[in-house]
Amino acid sequence: MNPFEMVIGIVLIVTIGSIIRAKYGVHGHRGRDSGYGPDITPRDDAETKALQAEIRALKERIQVLERIATDNNRAVSLDEEIEKLRDRSLP
Template sequence: MSFWTFIFLIVIAGILYKAWRTRQLSEHGMYEDENGTPRQFGNRQREAELEREVEELRERIQVLERIATDNRGAKRLSDEIDKLRDE
Protein backbone atom coordinates (compact mmCIF):
# COMPACT_ATOMS: atom_id res chain seq x y z
CA MET A 1 0.00 0.00 0.00
CA SER A 2 1.40 3.36 -0.97
CA PHE A 3 1.66 6.39 1.26
CA TRP A 4 -1.08 8.28 -0.61
CA THR A 5 -3.49 5.36 -0.42
CA PHE A 6 -2.97 5.29 3.35
CA ILE A 7 -3.64 9.04 3.59
CA PHE A 8 -6.76 8.65 1.45
CA LEU A 9 -8.11 5.89 3.71
CA ILE A 10 -7.48 7.99 6.82
CA VAL A 11 -9.36 10.93 5.27
CA ILE A 12 -12.29 8.67 4.29
CA ALA A 13 -12.38 7.21 7.83
CA GLY A 14 -12.45 10.74 9.28
CA ILE A 15 -15.33 11.76 7.00
CA LEU A 16 -17.33 8.65 7.90
CA TYR A 17 -16.71 9.22 11.63
CA LYS A 18 -17.83 12.85 11.37
CA ALA A 19 -21.02 11.83 9.53
CA TRP A 20 -21.76 9.14 12.13
CA ARG A 21 -21.10 11.56 15.02
CA THR A 22 -23.37 14.23 13.51
CA ARG A 23 -26.15 11.70 13.07
CA GLN A 24 -25.81 10.44 16.64
CA LEU A 25 -25.94 13.96 18.03
CA SER A 26 -28.95 14.93 15.91
CA GLU A 27 -30.88 11.88 17.14
CA HIS A 28 -30.47 13.25 20.66
CA GLY A 29 -31.40 16.81 19.71
CA MET A 30 -27.85 18.11 19.84
CA TYR A 31 -25.26 19.69 17.56
CA GLU A 32 -21.58 20.61 17.71
CA ASP A 33 -20.63 24.28 17.86
CA GLU A 34 -17.54 25.78 16.19
CA ASN A 35 -15.28 24.41 18.95
CA GLY A 36 -16.67 20.88 18.71
CA THR A 37 -18.62 21.17 21.96
CA PRO A 38 -21.96 19.32 21.92
CA ARG A 39 -24.91 21.65 22.59
CA GLN A 40 -28.68 21.17 22.88
CA PHE A 41 -31.03 22.51 20.23
CA GLY A 42 -33.44 25.14 21.50
CA ASN A 43 -34.09 26.32 24.99
CA ARG A 44 -35.52 23.61 27.27
CA GLN A 45 -36.96 26.15 29.71
CA ARG A 46 -38.78 27.95 26.90
CA GLU A 47 -40.09 24.65 25.55
CA ALA A 48 -41.46 23.71 28.98
CA GLU A 49 -43.14 27.11 29.24
CA LEU A 50 -44.72 26.71 25.81
CA GLU A 51 -45.93 23.20 26.62
CA ARG A 52 -47.54 24.49 29.82
CA GLU A 53 -49.21 27.31 27.88
CA VAL A 54 -50.54 24.90 25.26
CA GLU A 55 -51.96 22.68 28.00
CA GLU A 56 -53.70 25.68 29.59
CA LEU A 57 -55.15 26.66 26.21
CA ARG A 58 -56.43 23.11 25.67
CA GLU A 59 -58.17 23.24 29.04
CA ARG A 60 -59.74 26.60 28.12
CA ILE A 61 -60.96 25.20 24.81
CA GLN A 62 -62.55 22.24 26.60
CA VAL A 63 -64.36 24.62 28.96
CA LEU A 64 -65.54 26.77 26.06
CA GLU A 65 -66.74 23.71 24.15
CA ARG A 66 -68.63 22.52 27.21
CA ILE A 67 -70.21 25.96 27.66
CA ALA A 68 -71.16 26.13 23.99
CA THR A 69 -72.76 22.70 23.98
CA ASP A 70 -74.47 23.19 27.35
CA ASN A 71 -75.91 26.52 26.25
CA ARG A 72 -77.12 25.00 23.03
CA GLY A 73 -79.15 22.44 24.98
CA ALA A 74 -80.55 25.18 27.23
CA LYS A 75 -81.38 27.31 24.18
CA ARG A 76 -83.16 24.39 22.56
CA LEU A 77 -85.17 23.78 25.73
CA SER A 78 -86.01 27.48 25.97
CA ASP A 79 -87.20 27.48 22.33
CA GLU A 80 -89.41 24.48 22.98
CA ILE A 81 -90.95 26.16 26.03
CA ASP A 82 -91.61 29.31 23.97
CA LYS A 83 -93.32 27.22 21.29
CA LEU A 84 -95.56 25.60 23.88
CA ARG A 85 -96.50 29.02 25.28
CA ASP A 86 -97.43 30.28 21.81
CA GLU A 87 -99.76 27.32 21.20
Protein backbone atom coordinates (compact mmCIF):
# COMPACT_ATOMS: atom_id res chain seq x y z
CA MET A 1 0.00 0.00 0.00
CA ASN A 2 1.52 3.30 -1.00
CA PRO A 3 1.30 6.45 1.17
CA PHE A 4 -1.44 8.00 -0.99
CA GLU A 5 -3.74 4.99 -0.50
CA MET A 6 -3.03 5.09 3.24
CA VAL A 7 -4.06 8.77 3.45
CA ILE A 8 -7.26 8.04 1.52
CA GLY A 9 -7.98 5.10 3.85
CA ILE A 10 -7.50 7.23 6.97
CA VAL A 11 -9.75 9.98 5.58
CA LEU A 12 -12.46 7.41 4.79
CA ILE A 13 -12.26 5.87 8.27
CA VAL A 14 -12.50 9.28 9.98
CA THR A 15 -15.41 10.32 7.75
CA ILE A 16 -17.36 7.12 8.40
CA GLY A 17 -16.69 7.48 12.14
CA SER A 18 -17.98 11.06 12.11
CA ILE A 19 -21.15 10.01 10.30
CA ILE A 20 -21.80 7.24 12.83
CA ARG A 21 -21.19 9.59 15.77
CA ALA A 22 -23.58 12.15 14.29
CA LYS A 23 -26.24 9.50 13.68
CA TYR A 24 -26.18 8.32 17.31
CA GLY A 25 -25.80 11.80 18.82
CA VAL A 26 -22.39 11.22 20.40
CA HIS A 27 -20.44 14.44 20.98
CA GLY A 28 -16.77 15.04 21.59
CA HIS A 29 -14.99 14.94 24.96
CA ARG A 30 -15.01 18.69 25.51
CA GLY A 31 -16.21 20.31 28.70
CA ARG A 32 -18.28 18.59 31.37
CA ASP A 33 -20.26 16.47 28.95
CA SER A 34 -18.87 12.98 28.57
CA GLY A 35 -20.30 12.89 25.07
CA TYR A 36 -22.52 9.90 25.62
CA GLY A 37 -26.29 10.11 25.63
CA PRO A 38 -28.56 13.10 25.14
CA ASP A 39 -28.05 16.42 26.88
CA ILE A 40 -30.43 16.92 29.83
CA THR A 41 -32.54 20.05 29.74
CA PRO A 42 -34.86 21.40 32.48
CA ARG A 43 -37.85 20.02 30.58
CA ASP A 44 -36.28 16.58 30.69
CA ASP A 45 -35.60 17.03 34.41
CA ALA A 46 -39.33 17.47 35.13
CA GLU A 47 -40.12 14.40 33.09
CA THR A 48 -37.40 12.48 34.92
CA LYS A 49 -38.90 13.40 38.30
CA ALA A 50 -42.36 12.31 37.14
CA LEU A 51 -41.00 8.99 35.93
CA GLN A 52 -39.10 8.45 39.18
CA ALA A 53 -42.31 9.08 41.16
CA GLU A 54 -44.16 6.58 38.97
CA ILE A 55 -41.43 3.98 39.44
CA ARG A 56 -41.53 4.53 43.20
CA ALA A 57 -45.32 3.97 43.22
CA LEU A 58 -44.98 0.83 41.13
CA LYS A 59 -42.31 -0.56 43.46
CA GLU A 60 -44.63 -0.01 46.42
CA ARG A 61 -47.43 -1.85 44.62
CA ILE A 62 -45.09 -4.73 43.81
CA GLN A 63 -44.09 -4.98 47.48
CA VAL A 64 -47.75 -5.21 48.48
CA LEU A 65 -48.42 -7.87 45.87
CA GLU A 66 -45.37 -9.87 46.97
CA ARG A 67 -46.51 -9.69 50.57
CA ILE A 68 -49.99 -10.87 49.61
CA ALA A 69 -48.64 -13.68 47.44
CA THR A 70 -46.21 -15.00 50.03
CA ASP A 71 -48.37 -14.62 53.15
CA ASN A 72 -50.17 -17.99 53.32
CA ASN A 73 -51.76 -17.46 56.74
CA ARG A 74 -53.61 -14.35 55.69
CA ALA A 75 -54.99 -15.79 52.46
CA VAL A 76 -58.29 -16.79 54.05
CA SER A 77 -58.64 -13.56 56.02
CA LEU A 78 -57.78 -11.58 52.90
CA ASP A 79 -60.59 -13.29 51.01
CA GLU A 80 -62.97 -12.44 53.86
CA GLU A 81 -61.86 -8.80 53.82
CA ILE A 82 -62.40 -8.59 50.06
CA GLU A 83 -65.88 -10.06 50.41
CA LYS A 84 -66.69 -7.55 53.17
CA LEU A 85 -65.61 -4.71 50.90
CA ARG A 86 -67.73 -6.07 48.08
CA ASP A 87 -70.73 -6.34 50.41
CA ARG A 88 -70.30 -2.71 51.46
CA SER A 89 -70.13 -1.46 47.88
CA LEU A 90 -73.34 -3.24 46.85
CA PRO A 91 -76.54 -1.21 47.46
